[in-house]
Amino acid sequence: xxxxxxxxxxxxxxxxxxxxxxxxxxxxxxxxxxxxxxxxxxxxxxxxxxxxxxxxxxxxxxxxxxxxxxxxxxxxxxxxxxxxxxxxxxxxxxxxxxxxxxxxxxxxxxxxxxxxxxxxxxxxxxxxxxxxxxxxxxxxxxxxxxxxxxxxxxxxxxxxxxxxxxxxxxxxxxxxxxxxxxxxxxxxxxxxxxxxxxxxxxxxxxxxxxxxxxxxxxxxxxxxxxxxxxxxxxxxxxx
Amino acid sequence: xxxxxxxxxxxxxxxxxxxxxxxxxxxxxxxxxxxxxxxxxxxxxxxxxxxxxxxxxxxxxxxxxxxxxxxxxxxxxxxxxxxxxxxxxxxxxxxxxxxxxxxxxxxxxxxxxxxxxxxxxxxxxxxxxxxxxxxxxxxxxxxxxxxxxxxxxxxxxxxxxxxxxxxxxxxxxxxxxxxxxxxxxxxxxxxxxxxxxxxxxxxxxxxxxxxxxxxxxxxxxxxxxxxxxxxxxxxxxxxxxxxxxxxxxxxxxxxxxxxxxxxxxxxxxxxxxxxxxxxx
Numbered sequence: 001x002x003x004x005x006x007x008x009x010x011x012x013x014x015x016x017x018x019x020x021x022x023x024x025x026x027x028x029x030x031x032x033x034x035x036x037x038x039x040x041x042x043x044x045x046x047x048x049x050x051x052x053x054x055x056x057x058x059x060x061x062x063x064x065x066x067x068x069x070x071x072x073x074x075x076x077x078x079x080x081x082x083x084x085x086x087x088x089x090x091x092x093x094x095x096x097x098x099x100x101x102x103x104x105x106x107x108x109x110x111x112x113x114x115x116x117x118x119x120x121x122x123x124x125x126x127x128x129x130x131x132x133x134x135x136x137x138x139x140x141x142x143x144x145x146x147x148x149x150x151x152x153x154x155x156x157x158x159x160x161x162x163x164x165x166x167x168x169x170x171x172x173x174x175x176x177x178x179x180x181x182x183x184x185x186x187x188x189x190x191x192x193x194x195x196x197x198x199x200x201x202x203x204x205x206x207x208x209x210x211x212x213x214x215x216x217x218x219x220x221x222x223x224x225x226x227x228x229x230x231x232x233x234x235x236x237x238x239x
Numbered sequence: 240x241x242x243x244x245x246x247x248x249x250x251x252x253x254x255x256x257x258x259x260x261x262x263x264x265x266x267x268x269x270x271x272x273x274x275x276x277x278x279x280x281x282x283x284x285x286x287x288x289x290x291x292x293x294x295x296x297x298x299x300x301x302x303x304x305x306x307x308x309x310x311x312x313x314x315x316x317x318x319x320x321x322x323x324x325x326x327x328x329x330x331x332x333x334x335x336x337x338x339x340x341x342x343x344x345x346x347x348x349x350x351x352x353x354x355x356x357x358x359x360x361x362x363x364x365x366x367x368x369x370x371x372x373x374x375x376x377x378x379x380x381x382x383x384x385x386x387x388x389x390x391x392x393x394x395x396x397x398x399x400x401x402x403x404x405x406x407x408x409x410x411x412x413x414x415x416x417x418x419x420x421x422x423x424x425x426x427x428x429x430x431x432x433x434x435x436x437x438x439x440x441x442x443x444x445x446x447x448x449x450x451x452x453x454x455x456x457x458x459x460x461x462x463x464x465x466x467x468x469x470x471x472x473x474x475x476x477x478x479x480x481x482x483x484x485x486x487x488x489x490x491x492x493x494x495x496x497x498x499x500x501x502x503x504x505x506x507x508x509x510x511x512x513x514x515x516x517x518x519x
Contacts, residue, residue, distance in 0.1 A: 046466075049466070049470060051466050051469075071472070074469065074470050074472070075472070077470070078470070079466070079467065079470050081463055081467060083460075083463065085419050085460075086460055086463040086464045086467060087463075087464075087467045089412060089415055089416075089464055089467070089468065090391075090415070091266075091389065091390055091391050091411075091415065092391075095391060098478070099468075099471055099473075099477075099478065100470075100471030100472050102478035103471060103472030103473055103474060103478065104472045108478075131263075131266050132415070133263065133415070133418050133419070134263065134266075147471070151471060
């Protein structure tokens, strides 16, 4: 379980990016974190991973997110970045998947076996020996997801997983996300994708939680969304 | 890296794309199969080090002794299936710089060294030529090493000889991200060109802000990258490709090649052959 309890963050003195937010995410939940630019979505992700200091309390499975616990907390979480190039730093897909596994003490044989398993689960066997810089945008995103899932995290955080993808690759990513039976926190402006993948939505505005509840209810609330500089998902808009 | 960026800013976007493609071709070369490719990376690395060490140790006037050192890169190119022209083409920017090193020698060392008919060649000219040859030979040997070995294997070999992890990690990430940065430069150059039609390259007045932007972007990128590494348990040490243990043949290659280099260094093979031919 992930718990934010009265969490506040300020980058500059007096300018709060997150302002006293509290929420809980239960195991196995799929939560869409939505909001206009600058609402604090990325900050929530970063603070959860202990990448920026915070006031208040953030816990992951009862473990407080602070310096001494960071390696344990991070072992439980996986992050898929918006820009896969920043995530795939090893020469080949296989090496990238094995990177984290080897860091956690797995032998090379075990790590490769595990990498094979995750590649086959995601239907990416042909990417195994491909060089990262030669992958297409969609392939790179799928490979980035594989690198995270191979670590078997309890929860996965995804930052704009479908941005800059064509409809075909977007659909593949959505289906992949739906097939992941772990806790998911997804930030995105693609509200149709959020609707497809999340059962719950947390709407952030000005660093505060403006709404928290059933995705189907919040994403259909035109007035609420528009008051927070968002729009109804395209599939719900009538011309 | 900064040097590359300056060159790219001056040249324009088509050349940037071409440079990115060219860099990527190095991976394709390393993926070929040949006896040279199959040699253990550490054996190749050591042989290359020894070759360069022996090559640069030749006396500055020992032109005839040095010329025999060309045998190693030529044989390696033949055995690897990589064309020598590929090497010269890819090194076309560095080669003139290397050749320029001894350019002023003829002005400082005018003592006559050799007479060919009526033509007297000064020591400066000879030392200029040997300096150029040392540079070119060393580059050729280095090229044959990097073009027949994957970067991951090179890094693994460097760690095996205890090169500090920070330096090896820097090498790996620089190579991995140089193409990404070049693509970034390409995008920025395109944006510039579209608003500066008819201009050749980027005006020098914009270079400062251009490089500043690039630096900021690379800093953002490196922060995200580091976060991503931390989240996957990075503790300061990369786990490089599992390079198999060297075979006896690998080490025999290094020993035989090294012995040959030292023979070339201390026995003037060219002179010896010349004497044999003259006597015959």
